[in-house]
Amino acid sequence: MKYAYYPGCSLRGTGRAYEESLLAVFRALEIDIEEVDDWNCCGATTYMSVDELMSYALAARNLALAERNHVDLIAPCAACYLVLNKTQHYMREYPSIQLVVTRALDAIGLRYRDLVKVRHPLDVLLNDVGVATIAARVKVPLKGLKVAPYYGCQIVRPYATFDDQREPTSMDQLLEACGAKTVRYPLKTRCCGGSQKGTLPEVGLDLIHYLLMEAQRNGAEVISTVCPLCQFNLESFQKEAGDRHHPTSVPVLYFSQLLALALGAAPDEIGLQRGFVPIEPVLAGREIAYA
Amino acid sequence: MELKRTVKFEADRDPEFARWVSQTVGGERIRHCLQCGLCSGKCPLSLYMDYTPRRLMHLSREGFKEEVLGSTSIWLCTACYACMVECPKKINVTHLLYALKERAIEEGRYPRRFAIPIMARQFSRMVRGRGRITESWLVVQVFMRTAIWRLLGMSRLGLKLLRTGRMPLRMETIQRRAEIATLLDSVATTRKELAL
Numbered sequence: 001m002k003y004a005y006y007p008g009c010s011l012r013g014t015g016r017a018y019e020e021s022l023l024a025v026f027r028a029l030e031i032d033i034e035e036v037d038d039w040n041c042c043g044a045t046t047y048m049s050v051d052e053l054m055s056y057a058l059a060a061r062n063l064a065l066a067e068r069n070h071v072d073l074i075a076p077c078a079a080c081y082l083v084l085n086k087t088q089h090y091m092r093e094y095p096s097i098q099l100v101v102t103r104a105l106d107a108i109g110l111r112y113r114d115l116v117k118v119r120h121p122l123d124v125l126l127n128d129v130g131v132a133t134i135a136a137r138v139k140v141p142l143k144g145l146k147v148a149p150y151y152g153c154q155i156v157r158p159y160a161t162f163d164d165q166r167e168p169t170s171m172d173q174l175l176e177a178c179g180a181k182t183v184r185y186p187l188k189t190r191c192c193g194g195s196q197k198g199t200l201p202e203v204g205l206d207l208i209h210y211l212l213m214e215a216q217r218n219g220a221e222v223i224s225t226v227c228p229l230c231q232f233n234l235e236s237f238q239k240e241a242g243d244r245h246h247p248t249s250v251p252v253l254y255f256s257q258l259l260a261l262a263l264g265a266a267p268d269e270i271g272l273q274r275g276f277v278p279i280e281p282v283l284a285g286r287e288i289a290y291a
Numbered sequence: 292m293e294l295k296r297t298v299k300f301e302a303d304r305d306p307e308f309a310r311w312v313s314q315t316v317g318g319e320r321i322r323h324c325l326q327c328g329l330c331s332g333k334c335p336l337s338l339y340m341d342y343t344p345r346r347l348m349h350l351s352r353e354g355f356k357e358e359v360l361g362s363t364s365i366w367l368c369t370a371c372y373a374c375m376v377e378c379p380k381k382i383n384v385t386h387l388l389y390a391l392k393e394r395a396i397e398e399g400r401y402p403r404r405f406a407i408p409i410m411a412r413q414f415s416r417m418v419r420g421r422g423r424i425t426e427s428w429l430v431v432q433v434f435m436r437t438a439i440w441r442l443l444g445m446s447r448l449g450l451k452l453l454r455t456g457r458m459p460l461r462m463e464t465i466q467r468r469a470e471i472a473t474l475l476d477s478v479a480t481t482r483k484e485l486a487l
Binding site: 009010012013014015016017038039040041043044045046047048049050051052053054057058061090094096097099100101103104105106107108152153154157158165166189190191193194195196198199200203207236273274275276 | 316335336339366367369370371372373375376385389390392393396406407410411412414415418422423424425426427430433448451452455456457458459463465466467470471473474475476477478479481482485487
């Protein structure tokens with residue numbers, strides 16, 4: 001089976017390691033992907049507050065482009081995943097939105113027939129590949145590495161059907177298939193503040209801190225994320241949040257980096273060198289070569 | 292001592308605003324709100340808000356426009372959808388918050404140099420012009436227009452991002468960038484035609 005792939009803007013910037021590691025996972029598991037031709041920004045959460053209708057049209061251009069070749073579209077970024085899903089829902093529910101978007105697509109020679117299924121990599125790995133297959137392909141088991149599985153908001157809420165909206169476990173299962181041990185993490189779906197750190201810094205720092213503190217308190221050696229913004233917030237502002245509250249030192253990796261490691265990828269091809277919080281102590285003595 | 296009436300009178304309501312709320316995408320089920328407060332309880336930002344989501348729901352449907360559009364809640368909402376998932380009446384709380392934010396930006400109800408509307412505007416400009424967002428450039432543009440001194444404080448982070456290859460200096464651009472303007476202009480035209 002071949003999937004269309006929509007990286008989104010963050011995976012070409014601060015979230016580069018997400019794309020690098022995800023592609024390594026896909027290669028190791030022989031998942032065939034094709035990047036959506038000339039894709040554009042989905043509008044994220046920001047465009048929605050400027051002009052809702054226009055944001056649906058932006059998202060729909062990507063859906064229409066993906067649909068030309070494939071049915072299943074993989075969207076790894078939490079915001080993209082949500083926005084693409086939301087656009088589909090609203091085009092179905094509101095004839096006026098459907099009309100506006102259809103006309104806009106028509107103006108650039110595109111047509112959308114509502115065939116695309118927007119999928120998250122967690123969903124694809126769990127339901128199309130399966131835990132057993134992944135476990136069988138593990139080359140370097142994570143040997144009980146204690147991981148706090150952090151899902152954040154927009155993957156599971158409000159549209160995801162592949163996991164529970166309050167108590168998701170898909171990432172837990174994948175990590176455990178690789179030999180990691182997930183710790184209790186009741187804040188796993190709580191918001192990291194999104195862009196609040198940039199706009200209302202005090203509030204952003206509070207939210208970031210609770211998440212880090214909770215992970216550290218529950219014995220996590222590393223936090224595993226599925227969203228470029230969550231990863232960026234928890235990692236880049238960890239020191240600042242620590243100065244304001246209590247210091248923490250928890251590396252924050254993408255779930256795909258942990259998976260790729262277990263599947264035998266080299267640390268520098270999955271962006272481990274791009275992190276800010278040192279991960280050497282975590283990987284020491286685990287037979288994972290890291291220069 | 293400045294004394295202010297703390298109880299709201301029915302005469303303070305703006306029925307036109309209440310009607311608008313109930314017709315927005317997200318507001319159509321607001322009449323069903325039970326005022327149970329699950330939205331406020333689940334909201335990770337409610338402890339910073341002047342009007343928690345539950346109160347905001349009530350104020351909006353009754354048409355207390357000044358209170359609603361002047362509320363800090365509009366800007367605190369991060370669209371995490373915790374409220375929407377919990378709502379027993381399936382009210383699209385998050386989507387309504389988006390509509391309120393859009394309206395507040397439209398009416399210019401925010402402090403000068405306030406980062407959120409400025410970021411929203413810069414974001415939409417970059418998408419229109421280039422089709423994609425280059426995060427680093429967006430952040431620089433926003434701080435230039437809001438709090439330029441904070442850029443200095445961020446230079447260390449910037450350098451770290453540069454060193455780790457997470458801050459491309461070249462702006463990302465799609466190939467058929469004219470399509471984006473055509474697409475967005477078409478939305479504007481249809482909206483006018485259908486008076487949406």
